Amino acid sequence: AQSVTQLDSHVSVSEGTPVLLRCNYSSSYSPSLFWYVQHPNKGLQLLLKYTSAATLVKGINGFEAEFKKSETSFHLTKPSAHMSDAAEYFCVVSGTSGTYKYIFGTGTRLKVLA
Amino acid sequence: NAGVTQTPKFQVLKTGQSMTLQCAQDMNHEYMSWYRQDPGMGLRLIHYSVGAGITDQGEVPNGYNVSRSTTEDFPLRLLSAAPSQTSVYFCAARQLYGYTFGSGTRLTVV
Numbered sequence: 001a002q003s004v005t006q007l008d009s010h011v012s013v014s015e016g017t018p019v020l021l022r023c024n025y026s027s028s029y030s031p032s033l034f035w036y037v038q039h040p041n042k043g044l045q046l047l048l049k050y051t052s053a054a055t056l057v058k059g060i061n062g063f064e065a066e067f068k069k070s071e072t073s074f075h076l077t078k079p080s081a082h083m084s085d086a087a088e089y090f091c092v093v094s095g096t097s098g099t100y101k102y103i104f105g106t107g108t109r110l111k112v113l114a
Numbered sequence: 115n116a117g118v119t120q121t122p123k124f125q126v127l128k129t130g131q132s133m134t135l136q137c138a139q140d141m142n143h144e145y146m147s148w149y150r151q152d153p154g155m156g157l158r159l160i161h162y163s164v165g166a167g168i169t170d171q172g173e174v175p176n177g178y179n180v181s182r183s184t185t186e187d188f189p190l191r192l193l194s195a196a197p198s199q200t201s202v203y204f205c206a207a208r209q210l211y212g213y214t215f216g217s218g219t220r221l222t223v224v
């Protein structure tokens with residue numbers, strides 16, 4: 001069975017400081033992993049995806065994530081937070097091969113302080 | 115190109131009422147799914163479809179029905195609404211290596 005754990009339900013950073021949102025996954029085979037962002041009262045937007053190509057994945061708005069198989073992690077980072085980054089972030093692992101099911105983490109709410 | 119369109123955006127139902135949440139996509143994707151989002155629980159899969167005429171249950175299917183008569187449309191039906199179905203519902207269509215989500219339907223059952 002596959003699962004994903006987001007280690008922090010809330011993260012607060014000051015504007016201009018680095019962002020780290022942590023995600024660990026469990027998968028019996030090579031997974032596809034994703035990060036989505038949801039701004040208040042909005043739908044979900046794809047930030048980036050890992051699909052067994054380069055382990056360092058660059059996404060939109062300056063975000064990136066590194067796939068570390070040995071640590072079963074897929075942490076999301078950004079060098080410098082912006083006020084507009086305040087949102088909820090979801091780490092997602094794809095389901096059983098061939099079914100395309102997504103398994104969502106419980107989300108991390110990022111707060112950016114002025 | 116609208117992507118995935120959900121209607122309505124907001125709905126209030128009384129317990130026991132029925133309704134259909136509409137979802138339409140214009141991307142010709144075979145795979146579509148319905149999720150519900152509840153605080154602290156992420157998104158949970160209700161039902162999904164791998165193509166017209168083919169549907170299957172997800173993680174939390176009880177109280178919901180779906181059908182897929184065309185590639186474009188994937189409606190979600192609540193036959194007898196319960197307060198536990200108060201949630202935000204998202205429809206999604208799968209594109210290569212990722213999903214496109216609709217903007218959601220916020221449903222309140224009183």
